[in-house]
Amino acid sequence: MLILSAAPALAAAHHLTMVLQTYGHQVVAAGGRNEAENLVRSVRFDLILLTLALSTTALIQRLRAEGVVTPIVVLSGEAGPEERIAALEAGADDVLGAGIDPAEIEARLRAAARARNEARAAGRAAGGETPDASLTGGVIRVGDIELDAQRLKAVRAGRVLSLSRLEFRLLSELMRRPDEVVNREMLLKAVWGLSAAPRANLVEVHIRRLRGRLVGPGELDPIRTVRGMGYQLLSRPK
Structure with missing residues (x-):
């Protein structure tokens, strides 16, 4: 998972980040509330990790009001039940108290993300939320780009793209995670089968x-570089 950690005040935050990374998660640390909000609006995270402070409840309410559906887990430390209940009522998916083992925290984070994803999938099945990427008959569609894995064919806005097999695999990996940040290590492993770059x-x-293959005359670049993190294939290029 790609996790945004806005928990600089937590005494064990550095240790927790190391634990999460050993489980294979990528953790992006935000220096404060403003930086966290800017990151949430520009990057599609799998989960947001916050510490409980005076402004936390207001931040959660604001994000939910803006339509942010990313799972939010709050580390409450020594806070009382009133503060923990307020965070849950504001829209947090889980609140973890003091003294919880980091391994349990990691398991609870995965559970929160899984529950939120299952709820979104149920909403889509009921005719609610429409995903940005669709898969029909083996063809992946993201925005105006279509990729047929069986025929090794890629098309943008009706224009057939001339891609090498490696470029095709690279585009496929990005299209399977529309609007998500795919980091360099994930691409190296999925496309080249490498654990380290030569x-x-x-x-x-x-x-x-x-x-260069994707962007034709008058077309917007659908790939966004997120400095220090990876790349996004945007379903709605800006």
């Missing part, structure tokens, strides 16, 4: 080539 700019070079 050259520092391997991913960057091929992303640049893929952009």
Whole structure:
């Protein structure tokens, strides 16, 4: 999971980040409330981790009012039941008290993300939320881009894209996670089967080539570089 951690005041925050990383999660630390809000609005995280402070409840309410559906878990420390209840009523998915083992915290984070994803899937099945990416007959669609994995064919706005097999695999990985940040390590493993890059700019070079194939005259670049984190394939390029 890609986790936003806005928990700088937590004494064990650094240790918790290390634990989450050992479980394979990517943790992005926000220096404060304003930075956290800016990141939430620009990056699609799998989960948001907050510490309970005077402004936490207001932040959760604001994010939920703006339509942010990302799971939010609050570390309450020594806060009393009133504060914990307020965080839940504001829209937090879970509130964890003091003294919880980091391994249990990691399990609770996964449970919160799973519950939120299942609820969203149920809403889609009931005719509610429409996903940005659709899969029909083996064809993935994100925005105006279509990818047929069986025929090894990619099309943007009716224009057939001339892609190498490697570029096709790279585009496929991005399209399977629309609007999510896919980090460099994930791409290296999925596309090249590597745990480490033989050259520092391997991913960057091929992303640049893929952009050249995707963007025609008058078209917007659908790939967004998130500095220090990875790449997003935008369902609605800006």
